[in-house]
Amino acid sequence: MITVGNYHVFADVHWFDPLTREISASLGNLKVRPRTCGFFASLGCEKFVLYRQQQLMLLIGHTNYAFDDLDISTNTISRLPSQGHEIYFLRHIKIYCHNKIVFEGDYRESGPYFEDDYTPMMELEDFDFGLFLENISKDKERSKRLFTDI
16 A cells, blocks of 8 residues: 555545555545655546556556556647636647557646736646646656655
């Protein structure tokens, strides 16, 4: 069992069993987030868990992939209707393993973005798990460091 954090809710940490591929109920209201070995999130209707044991792995639904074997791309399809000052985008993600598509789907960014950006220190990937996956798939040094003590 390892701990994984909800990518979109900082204080939400769960146990994850890589053998059964099950995520437990939340560990509860934590005053301090423990060090985690991964993140989980949903893109569209599919569950994703990015975690490290000996190597970086990505669980898509119930199938595990070695992260180094994946090529991931995302793009914006459209801007969704605004909700006040909040802006959301519909995104598309494709994940290839050895040049074969293993996942493709649309999802709404978790945003929101705002007409006036109050968080200039934040990156787009901080609100978009799909974009985060794409960025680390294209940066091998970053993917080597992720969830390690380096």
